Amino acid sequence: MERSYAALVSLALLGAMVSPALRDPPVDSFPLSDYPMFSLGRPSPLLDVTHALGVGADGERRALPPLLSAANREVLQSMVTLHRAVQGAPGAAPHCAEVAERVAADPAFADVVAVELATSRFDTVRYLARGETAPLGRRIHHRCAVRRPASAGEAAP
Amino acid sequence: MSWAARLDNWWRPSWPAERLATLRIVVGFYGVLWLVARLPHLLSYARDDAARWAPVGVLSALEGPLAPDLYRLLVGLTLGLAAAFAAGWRFRVTGPLFAGVLLVVLTHTNSWGKILHTENVWWVHVAVLAAGRSADALSLDSRRARPNPEGATAPAPRYGWPVMLMMAAGTLPYLLAGIAKLRNSGLAFVSGETLRNYVAFGNVRKLELGSPASAMAPELMDAPGFFMGLAVLSLVLELTAPLVLVWPRARRPWVLGVGGFHWGVLALMAIGFPYQLSFVAFACYLPAERLWAWRGLRRLGRRLGATASQAHASLGP
DSSP states (O other): OHHHHHHHHHHHHHHHHHHHHHSSSOOOOSSOOOOOTTTSOOOOOEEEEEEEEEEETTSOEEEOOHHHHTSOSOHHHHHHHHHHHHHSTTOHHHHHHHHHHHHHTOGGGTTEEEEEEEEEEEEHHHHHHHOOOSOSEEEEEEEEEOOOOOOHHHHOO | OOHHHHHHHHHSOOBOHHHHHHHHHHHHHHHHHHHHHHHHHHHHGGGSOGGGOBOOGGGTTOSSOOOHHHHHHHHHHHHHHHHHHHHTSSHHHHHHHHHHHHHHHHHHHTOBSOOOOSSHHHHHHHHHHHHTTTTSSSSHHHHHHOSOHHHHTSOBHHHHHHHHHHHHHHHHHHHHHHHHHHHHHGGGGGGSHHHHHHHHHHHHHHHHTTOOOOSSHHHHTTOHHHHHHHHHHHHHHHHTTTHHHHOGGGHHHHHHHHHHHHHHHHHHHOOOOHHHHTTGGGGGGSOGGGGGGSGGGHHHHHHHTOOSHHHHGGGOO
16 A cells, blocks of 8 residues: 555556646746756857836836736846736836836935936847847837925925 | 566665755755845845736736735745745645645746746745655654654655655756757857856846846857857756766766856846755755765764764765
8 A cells, every 4th residue: 555655656646746747838837847957059240139128317227026027026037027018018118107106115216316217139148248238129119207205395386 | 687677676765864854954944045135135035016917827827926915825824834934834734835835926927028947946946845755754744653663764665755756856956958959059059158148138137137247247248269168068067967966976067067057147237046046956866864964064963853863874876
């Protein structure tokens, strides 16, 4: 009985773990996966990334962190959220407004006057090795202003 | 001896109950710490936008995320069950329940468009421990029910196969990852260029998504030999992983190699696999019951009832 139970549990678990890799195409899920990370050939260092940028009064742009750009701490999940926001209905505008609202509430980003949802292209190796951080190309999907409530001092007559 | 008997002896070795119980404590205690540390993050999913819901695994059939209050309740329950799991309290119920609720909570966190792969092995280990007699020693259950502590911790096959299964389940993801690399990139992977580009991709993507990236990666971009060496090493560690099941002497070097690999991924890509980085994932490859012989843990071990660790130490791999 004990032996049969051990065999059954072992075969079931190991069989389930191997199964995603045996399917065509292989399946990545949780907790069963074919573990495809870093496996696809990547001969080009070019990267297109959709991100949320905070635009300062001086026109300088900086990437907004996941908690602001997607209300999520996971950077990869924020990437997917942003990608979906600019691709699907109802489009980038509502998401941009959400991000701008969060930016307005965060004192660490008090200098940011506008938010842009953009897809930028980078040469990642030159970016890191040579410090060439300017994008090779950038498409702005939507830009929206960051509106902050006037402070008590400003509102007083 | 027949091949079936040999296979049975190999897969169900007579190991002490304390080894399996120590793994339950270590994996469960890790779970308590992980859940406490990640509580704000886990709870943040209750407020997430339902439009972003992309269910996977056991939640695939759900059209929307769990109701926020139900999800919060499950997260809280998971923490309580993790403590019960580690303590071995009413384990026949709390063990499988912890595995089940943890599966739902972790699947929920992975159902927002990107599967993270960081908790897969932890959950599988919890499931194996829940399926085995992991609370026969060093547990509240064993203290309550056991008239003869020595008898209950005698080495037996029922305490060996779950540890073997934890080892096999822990090595399988590496083997699958190695096979995926060969299938998708072929031997070109060992040139190192693909790996270098992945490291560059990962870091620039993080920076451009407003997250911290590796400080070390920029210094290594012009060192193709480094990435070639790293590619070869990772493939060797992945493809040879199952060897540790049949060759006990390979376990320590493999654990050090794979643990070092995960620390390397953290240093080069700022990607952390906490279960592996803490080495809790690799405790099953070592005679874990010897933990209680460590000076700082002897008193705690005695309180828990770890009396047989010295006696059985020679039986380990």
